[in-house]
Amino acid sequence: MVDVAVIGGGISGLATAWDxxxxxxxxxxxxxxxNPGGNAVTERIGGFLMEHGPTTIDARAVxxxxxxxxxxxxxERCELGPEVRNRYLVGNGGLRPIATHPMGFLMSDYLSPGARLRMLVEMxxxxxxxEADESIAAFCSRRFGPEFTERVMEPLVRGVYGGDADSLSLQAVFPALVNMERRYGSISAGVMMSRLSRRKMPGRRLYSWRGGIGSLPSLLARQLGDRVHTGxxxxxxxxxLNGFVIDAGSGGRISAGAVVIATQPHVSAQLLEGLDDEAAVAAGDIEAPPTAVVYLGYRREQVAxxxxxxxxxxxxSEGRSLNGVQFCSTMFEGxxxxxxVSLAGYxxxxxxxxxxxxxxxxLVALARDEFGDLLGAKGEPVVARVRHWPRGLPQYRLGHAERIAALRGAEDRIPGLFLTGNYFEGxxxxxxxxxxxEIAARMSVMPGARWGGDETRIPAHAAP
Ligand SMILES: Cc1cc2nc3c(=O)[nH]c(=O)nc-3n(C[C@H](O)[C@H](O)[C@H](O)COP(=O)(O)OP(=O)(O)OC[C@H]3O[C@@H](n4cnc5c(N)ncnc54)[C@H](O)[C@@H]3O)c2cc1C
Structure with missing residues (x-):
């Protein structure tokens, strides 16, 4: 019998449990x-540090x-390296550098003069x-024109979210853009205003740790100690009457006053069946298509x-099999x-x-071909690793807000049930x-009685 059982020991579950x-x-x-950690898996291979899942973290969140x-x-924090000067997009069969400042696209000839002019009239x-939900592609075409959408936004959405700009919800993926349009009538004006109000260019926000992103779940799990049950x-x-009974088959049964479901959406859907059918259907509708990460290490002179x-x-339109590539050894030292050098292809x-x-x-053969063609990589890589993720990133498709509302509704309908994970807020x-x-804070102000009737199970100092 415990106060809270957290199901799923990825970053979401571990961080909630730690709080x-x-x-x-x-x-x-x-x-x-x-092993705990979910998607956040870091591996060392003979002096290379490879991220199978997340490679960067947003400094503001931590x-x-x-x-x-x-x-x-x-x-342990490590910042993006000094060599991170460009972003590249594939155009006309080769890599085209785009400077990272806001005028980057206007100053580069990656887009046609007509498309750059179309961007300029966005205001x-x-x-x-x-108020209808709009796809990312529809919004971008409306505001910045179809060429920007096809050659910039679509590859970005595919590379970062493994998603399709035609089916992803702007409101769910980029709510800031929706707000900017509402407030300033234009994204360019909104970007300018937010830069002016901060009086300086925002600093680089992405970083990692010397031991990789996997350091985070390892340390959380270490502090949680024997509270983490793997396998x-x-x-x-x-x-x-007392809350919940959690059935883990041969892993036994646990009674808990409250339960936090912190699994991938398809698992959450299964666990919600019988508890709240509306929420189960909503979670089941959130797909997370598979992804594979191919990591290759080379001697420096092998890559031109x-x-x-x-x-x-x-x-x-470039017909490449890769969604995106990261220059891992340039991004962070060590x-x-x-x-x-090391490269990861998605x-x-x-x-x-x-x-x-x-x-x-x-997949290794495909990555070698593409790296050879676009980066001038030659010969056998020194290391090669492939990670298959049968479920990659959850897709925030049109209608996502309604699905999340149905899931959050289950928390109101079932006192003591909490839902978290990477399909809610990003x-x-x-x-x-x-x-x-936020979930832990909500739980801390919730009277034990709301969790299923037996207030005495909640330690006095945890009740409001
Ligand atoms: C290839 C890749 C690259 C990424 N890159 C970045 C990046 O650079 N930056 C960034 O910020 N984010 C990135 N992400 C996203 C980020 O890593 C994930 O969204 C985040 O780690 C998800 O954490 P989570 O705990 O919500 O889910 P998960 O990590 O999916 O954890 C869910 C856990 O639940 C467990 N579980 C499932 N079913 C059960 C069950 N029945 N009983 C008990 N446990 C169960 C699973 O084993 C898993 O450990 C990336 C993701 C991937 C896949």
């Missing part, structure tokens, strides 16, 4: 895999919590009408390109041994799920951390 532990609650984390200090991670385009797959959750940037994305996602399921050797690690803090 609850610090509130003095008796919490357990039930994680299906042998700064908003005291997690960095409490876990001893602040001193004169009237506001969209109505435990939860099958079913039932309600009873200066690798002076974050990496590149490729528009669909990612490759002296005299070596395949699959919404546009090419079957590619993400291809065998590892086929798929980034930062968004997961922020939501974890």
């Amino acid at each position: 609850l532990m610090r509130q003095g609650l008796d919490v357990v984390v039930l994680e299906r895999q042998a 700064a908003a919590t005291d997690m960095g200090g409490a876990l001893g991670l602040d001193g 004169a385009i009237p506001r969209g009408r109505g 435990v797959a939860v099958r079913r959750i039932r309600r009873n 390109h200066p690798l002076d940037g974050l990496g590149f994305f490729s528009p669909r 990612r490759a041994p002296e005299g070596h 395949f699959g996602g919404d546009g090419a799920p079957e590619l993400a399921r291809a065998p590892a050797d086929a 798929p980034s690690v930062g968004a997961c951390l922020k939501l974890a803090g």
